[in-house]
Amino acid sequence: MKNFSNTYIFTFSIIMVVIVALLLSLAAMQLKPFQDKNIEIEKKQNILASIRIKSTVKDAVDLYAKYITDSYVLNNKGEKQEGIDAFTVELKNELSKPAAKRMLPVYVGTLDDQTNAYVVPLRGKGLWGPIWGYISLQPDMNTVYGTVFDHQGETPGLGAEISTEWFQKPFIGKTLFKDSTQFVSIKVLKGGAKKEDPHAVDAISGGTITSKSLEAMLDSCLIQYKPYFIQTRHN
């Protein structure tokens, strides 16, 4: 085995690290536009899915332009904020701000029958990592029109089921308010919800923590929009 001097070892490591750093940053910069495009398409697909429009990677951008007719940002009193593009608002960053400074995006979808659906983004903590989604409401700002949930690393076959249709479908038609002013959100009940209960859906057996996290996410994200929901409904 050859002997290497300390100077050689230091020079070797420094050169190696610089070369590697250059290569990696070059690759990251070159691939960034592709990656951003993917993330944008995914977000558009999710928003479309929440108003029950199926899209593929190819047609998502066109469908989004067709169905999502308006979007705006609210503050926590439900007042519209001017000059901010709702699509660029990341809920992840907003949730780390104090409640009064948060920007809350709303996307307005116009469906084929010309009725509107109001899409609100959701984000929370699951069992292993973040969970997120979108929920769309009918113009009464009370009845759920559609939902989509996704997750980073929930247990496959258990918590991960929140991203499947059988879990999301029962949300349709549930309502957020009791007696029109009391915000109750939607509960995710272990052991099954009664069919006629307007504020509850079935939880996932074996996925209790994810189910409970999802319930907490719905409650904490939607309650921020409560002033807006009540104002818009009375207009």
Next chain:
Amino acid sequence: MSIISSKNFKLLANPLNLENPVTVQILGICSALAVTTKLKPAIVMGLSVIVVTAFSNLVISAMRNSIPPRIRIIVQLVVVASMVILVDQLLRAFVYDVSKQLSVYVGLIITNCIIMGRLEAFAMNNKPWPSFFDGIGNGIGYAVILIVVGLIREIFGAGAILGYQVVPQSFYDAGYINNGMMIMPTMALVLVGVIIWIQRSFNKELIEKE
């Protein structure tokens, strides 16, 4: 001279059976358990590991005479880590849905014992070209096991292959249900055990002497 000499061919073929990194050397088990619930992530993970082992073997072998032995593990780690980051970035740019499924496991290729094992055992002492084949061979040896386990787990755990339903609805109507155990990492370990058992019953030389 042909591109693949018989010596290089051996480097490719041996890891498939008698020197299989998973079933004989018991390396890389951790990721074999994690990404095999469905077939597609197993295939992509297999391909990514083939690329990373092949190219890190190639690079390390080309540098082997200038790497100071005292910091060789660090140098290997740097090379492997940058390969893995490159693969991760490429997946994110071009096969986004797969990269989402693999999520953290791509990053975990860095800690895959097969890669460091091959670098230490082969690339540090051999020329770049044979090292490259050794990397591909071991990568394939790993990928084959992952694909077999992934196939079995998806068929019995979800009744599907690559997301297409293969167990007909009439089976479910007749009372058949998917085996939820198959989705658990435990069953991957049991399946790897069964594969090792079958392999050894065909290759007596693998059985340890008392």
